[in-house]
Amino acid sequence: MSEFEKIAVIGGGSWATAIVKMLSENKAKIGWYMRSIYAIEHIKRNKHNPNYLSSAELHPEQLDLTNDINTLVENYDVLIFAIPSAFLNSELEKLTIGLDNKIIFSAIKGIVPETGLIVGEHFHKNYNVSYENIGVIAGPCHAEEVAMERLSYLTIASQDEKKAKELSKCIKGRYIKTKVSDDIFGTEYSAMLKNIYAIAAGIAHGLGYGDNFQSVLMSNAIREMKRYIKKVHRMKRNINNSAYLGDLLVTGYSVFSRNRMFGNMIGKGYTVKSAMLEMNMVAEGYYATKSAYKINEENGAKTPIIDAIYSILYGKKEAKEVFEKLTNMLD
Amino acid sequence: MSEFEKIAVIGGGSWATAIVKMLSENKAKIGWYMRSIYAIEHIKRNKHNPNYLSSAELHPEQLDLTNDINTLVENYDVLIFAIPSAFLNSELEKLTIGLDNKIIFSAIKGIVPETGLIVGEHFHKNYNVSYENIGVIAGPCHAEEVAMERLSYLTIASQDEKKAKELSKCIKGRYIKTKVSDDIFGTEYSAMLKNIYAIAAGIAHGLGYGDNFQSVLMSNAIREMKRYIKKVHRMKRNINNSAYLGDLLVTGYSVFSRNRMFGNMIGKGYTVKSAMLEMNMVAEGYYATKSAYKINEENGAKTPIIDAIYSILYGKKEAKEVFEKLTNMLD
Numbered sequence: 001m002s003e004f005e006k007i008a009v010i011g012g013g014s015w016a017t018a019i020v021k022m023l024s025e026n027k028a029k030i031g032w033y034m035r036s037i038y039a040i041e042h043i044k045r046n047k048h049n050p051n052y053l054s055s056a057e058l059h060p061e062q063l064d065l066t067n068d069i070n071t072l073v074e075n076y077d078v079l080i081f082a083i084p085s086a087f088l089n090s091e092l093e094k095l096t097i098g099l100d101n102k103i104i105f106s107a108i109k110g111i112v113p114e115t116g117l118i119v120g121e122h123f124h125k126n127y128n129v130s131y132e133n134i135g136v137i138a139g140p141c142h143a144e145e146v147a148m149e150r151l152s153y154l155t156i157a158s159q160d161e162k163k164a165k166e167l168s169k170c171i172k173g174r175y176i177k178t179k180v181s182d183d184i185f186g187t188e189y190s191a192m193l194k195n196i197y198a199i200a201a202g203i204a205h206g207l208g209y210g211d212n213f214q215s216v217l218m219s220n221a222i223r224e225m226k227r228y229i230k231k232v233h234r235m236k237r238n239i240n241n242s243a244y245l246g247d248l249l250v251t252g253y254s255v256f257s258r259n260r261m262f263g264n265m266i267g268k269g270y271t272v273k274s275a276m277l278e279m280n281m282v283a284e285g286y287y288a289t290k291s292a293y294k295i296n297e298e299n300g301a302k303t304p305i306i307d308a309i310y311s312i313l314y315g316k317k318e319a320k321e322v323f324e325k326l327t328n329m330l331d
Numbered sequence: 332m333s334e335f336e337k338i339a340v341i342g343g344g345s346w347a348t349a350i351v352k353m354l355s356e357n358k359a360k361i362g363w364y365m366r367s368i369y370a371i372e373h374i375k376r377n378k379h380n381p382n383y384l385s386s387a388e389l390h391p392e393q394l395d396l397t398n399d400i401n402t403l404v405e406n407y408d409v410l411i412f413a414i415p416s417a418f419l420n421s422e423l424e425k426l427t428i429g430l431d432n433k434i435i436f437s438a439i440k441g442i443v444p445e446t447g448l449i450v451g452e453h454f455h456k457n458y459n460v461s462y463e464n465i466g467v468i469a470g471p472c473h474a475e476e477v478a479m480e481r482l483s484y485l486t487i488a489s490q491d492e493k494k495a496k497e498l499s500k501c502i503k504g505r506y507i508k509t510k511v512s513d514d515i516f517g518t519e520y521s522a523m524l525k526n527i528y529a530i531a532a533g534i535a536h537g538l539g540y541g542d543n544f545q546s547v548l549m550s551n552a553i554r555e556m557k558r559y560i561k562k563v564h565r566m567k568r569n570i571n572n573s574a575y576l577g578d579l580l581v582t583g584y585s586v587f588s589r590n591r592m593f594g595n596m597i598g599k600g601y602t603v604k605s606a607m608l609e610m611n612m613v614a615e616g617y618y619a620t621k622s623a624y625k626i627n628e629e630n631g632a633k634t635p636i637i638d639a640i641y642s643i644l645y646g647k648k649e650a651k652e653v654f655e656k657l658t659n660m661l662d
Contacts, residue, residue: 140546140547140550141543142541142542142543145541145542145543146543148541150539150540150541150543150544151540151541151543151544151658152541152543152544152547153544153547153661153662177658177659177662179662208481209481209482210473210479210481210482210483211473211476211581211584211585212471212472212473212476212477212481212482212483212484212581213481213482213483214580214581215471215573215577215578215580215581215584216471216483216484216573216577218576218577219471219571219572219573219576219577219580220573222571222576223569223571223572226571238554239571240553240554240557240570240571241550241554241662242546242547242550242551242662245546245549245550245553246546246547246549246550249545249546249549249550249580250542250543250545250546253542253546253584254542327482327508328508330484331484331508331510331572331573
């Protein structure tokens with residue numbers, strides 16, 4: 001029996017719910033961990049998640065729901081992590097069981113704030129998971145459109161092609177197409193970087209820049225992303241593939257992106273702190289900016305956009321002035 | 332005295348008006364040809380174009396307006412053509428003066444329907460203009476945002492770098508940044524191809540595909556554009572520069588794009604003819620699709636998106652079915 005018979009999702013948010021929905025089309029049983037016992041009871045009774053992606057119909061008879069992460073990890077071989085990166089560490093600290101014989105897929109688009117590592121590296125370095133047992137679910141995909149069953153494309157990355165193909169089989173279907181890749185570093189870094197560029201797009205919008213500038217910003221962002229990732233992990237990749245460029249676009253052009261909204265508030269004059277309070281959450285890109293900047297201090301890729309966002313979010317610089325300088329560095 | 336002292340714009344539409352506005356910031360006198368004597372009188376009296384981009388304030392004292400194309404061509408050395416490609420030929424047929432000692436810049440984003448050539452090639456082959464006297468004004472730019480003086484970036488291409496730099500000096504300013512390039516073929520072909528991809532984006536939207544698919548479509552479009560242009564004119568170029576990718580994005584993501592609107596109507600079930608009648612105009616991308624398809628029949632680049640749009644617009648194929656097949660060719 002393949003390990004992919006025992007597959008579970010960790011997380012109770014929109015993206016976790018969307019992944020459970022995709023898996024439900026192909027698998028008879030799916031493990032699902034979330035913290036809230038209230039949400040679990042609601043799903044069992046009402047067949048949808050009360051808080052996130054509530055329009056997606058769920059099938060409780062297929063779901064092995066638990067709010068005990070250790071029970072889940074004990075019973076499943078393939079674990080798909082889909083919680084915000086800011087909460088990953090506190091969840092993992094609850095574990096009393098090792099992860100070293102598990103297959104871990106990251107559907108987290110961000111960096112682990114405590115370690116400054118992308119999720120795959122975090123599992124490898126701190127939980128002894130070998131790289132061949134690590135994978136990434138990437139690609140341009142709003143969870144909301146999965147709920148609506150609108151055609152979406154995902155890239156499944158693993159250095160072990162067989163595992164990428166196996167996971168791919170579990171999630172592809174009527175409205176999901178998949179592609180496999182061996183670039184676990186590039187797909188994760190780009191998923192993290194695109195949140196910074198979405199903040200940049202939001203700030204630009206908030207400052208009154210228009211669509212002409214937005215297109216120049218995105219054109220520069222994808223070139224910057226290519227330079228950045230090349231320094232982190234050099235390999236042959238086409239940065240214009242959906243997992244990189246597509247993902248940048250779906251976030252950078254989305255008015256629903258939380259990162260873009262966060263940036264927009266800052267562009268309109270909110271302080272970083274008040275924007276966070278107002279949103280009642282922390283945008284992934286906020287942490288990503290700091291980590292990306294720090295990592296690049298050593299790597300030395302030319303990253304004017306990341307540098308600009310870092311100086312606004314962490315250097316108390318005025319967005320208006322920073323962007324005026326930035327516009328001269330773009331082309 | 333440089334030839335760039337005597338610079339004129341040909342065309343009375345939005346983009347021509349935007350270019351006149353940019354030139355007005357730097358030049359004391361600008362020649363401007365448009366067909367409508369009514370519009371000319373209106374501009375002189377009311378300081379704005381009555382029909383297009385009417386929010387842009389014009390300065391009649393700087394404008395040498397005429398509705399006689401021969402007078403204009405006789406008096407000016409640098410001619411910027413900014414009329415829809417569908418009307419270029421009929422305007423050029425009025426000429427009784429040669430163009431062989433003129434510097435021609437094309438701000439036309441399309442193909443000349445009668446010859447199937449991009450504008451630069453058309454002038455070279457039919458009007459004996461040497462390639463070193465031909466240039467292109469490209470880049471992601473809605474004319475409306477120029478009127479609003481929102482920061483925009485243009486790429487000025489010419490095989491003669493000096494001429495690109497000279498024109499660049501004439502149009503850059505407070506809200507316009509410029510970049511020079513020597514890729515007159517690539518910038519013109521991409522400006523023409525992006526209209527086809529905007530039609531594709533519109534059809535997809537009309538058929539009910541969402542933002543996830545749109546990002547995959549654009550990611551595939553830029554890769555297709557790269558393959559296409561490489562066959563037409565092979566040279567070192569970064570397809571992610573603003574003149575190519577930026578231009579694709581500003582059009583493909585614009586809800587105001589006429590090409591996207593045309594596509595949207597077809598996606599919603601209008602016939603090609605009724606969509607054209609309803610819009611009371613022909614979208615540039617309609618002609619571009621036929622020419623691009625024909626040119627590529629010889630070149631043989633892999634172009635699933637162009638092929639799909641061609642089969643819908645010219646092969647009477649159902650958009651819904653064509654797109655269902657197309658989705659399997661994208662990744």
